[in-house]
Amino acid sequence: MTDDRYALTLASSGKLKLRAKALLADGSADAIFTASVLLHEAARAQRRATELLPECPPLTRLTSAVEECACLVEALDPPGAADAWGDVLRSKDGLDAKAVRAVVSRLGPKYESLHGAFARAVAASPALLAMRNARTIDGLTAAERSTARKELAVVLATFPGVTSFWWLGYRLAEAEDDKSAAWDALRRARELEPNNPRFRAMSLLVAAWALPLAAAERHLESARGSLERSEAELCLMYAVAQISLARKASEADRKRRWRHARDAADIGVARATTGGLRKDLRAVQLVLRELLAGRKPTIDVLYLAGLGELASIAKTNENIVDLLTTRFRRESERERAA
């Protein structure tokens, strides 16, 4: 007798794969990307199903790892498939070689072929490769960024499932002030990895910058209801995004946004797991206290929040909100790269 939850979770994975196959047969770039999103979800469901088995036989664990990897191969996500391939190699340890061969024989050549094609594509993209190795886009000239974006577009056209490349695309577009491309790339990264808290958090900030007011409002509103259950970083970005939108708002609307931002910062402080994040949220709380009292936030909020190092390099009369926003964005991007 099979565990019902196991069977149901596997079934959901199977149905996603079939839907993805149909989209791949359609063949348009949008359909292939959507197929990739579904196949990523199918891979996650496959893993969840196996984790539900109280005692998973080693060969079943191997077939599950193979299936997860196959989903990511079909999703055109070579780095994701490579991680899953590592699980395949680990899972076959100690199993009969003939039994392993029978399970891995279909996937092996497909994985190798994808791996080879991706390695060649990245090797043919020197600007992209250099940026990936350095793990930063800071310090790139406009010409270098432009070359990297072109190379990235070529690689993503063939491998639209590579989440980290969409994230890179977002950052490059943002650095070039290309709002629509930045939002589109970040949206795709989030669709491929919807549970990534950093992508969700950053999307709030980017929405306030890149989207028309009504669309940004809708995006922020969709996050507000779940702030109580969200990570502190999401609360921080929500608060900063509301402060940013408040600048374009009417007097009455501005105060409403500041109050929403203050509520989010209060929730975030209670949920912060690191001292750094707690200081950042404290700074936002202090900024909002000043704004709601009708005062312009000064450098004092940085000292009071324990951000003396930031205060020490702030210029006289520097806009504290801008300074903090730049800091939060940089920190979030850096952590992701690390």
Added chain:
Amino acid sequence: MSHIVSYALERLFVDQDRDWVIDTIAPVLAWVPGKSRKRRDPPFRFEVRQRGQGGMSTVAVDLTWDESAVEQLVPGVKEHARRLRTKTSAQREHVTELAAYGLTFVAISSLMPGRRVVHMQLGVAPDILFDVTPMALRGVESAGRASGGAGELARVRDGSGPRAGKAGKIGKARQLLARVDLAEVHLSLWCASPRISIMEQLKP
């Protein structure tokens, strides 16, 4: 031929869960008629060669569909099938695969009555499962070929030796028989031109 089985494609929505079959209907409509200008309307007769514990037999499966009924079940399916017929080779591979799944659903529903599809796999055989009990899986491995008839399907089943500098291919039957986690497995191979199929129970 020992007997004839008539099966209406729209019946799949009764015999199987809708979510499994819905994406295979347009590919079946696009693939089964093939490129022939002569016969593009159902019924399409497949000569199905069955091999199992009871020996060999041949069944004719007359596949039919009522266009308006199918269109009602899957809105836009006729237009979708028309678009699929014009696809490039990379996408045609997916169309063939999906059509073979659809025909396998027909075979499961008509030749193994009562069996319901519960899972589908991409990376490990068999493709279609009706029991996911760990180490006792039951299912059907499917494949489709646009042409080549019985000879081509036999090559899918049994594999081929090295040819023109290319490595040989192990057949699906041998791959499935080597699996120790399968309690029951069938092969379901389909060719569009000529319309031939091999249905074989490999295990137990």
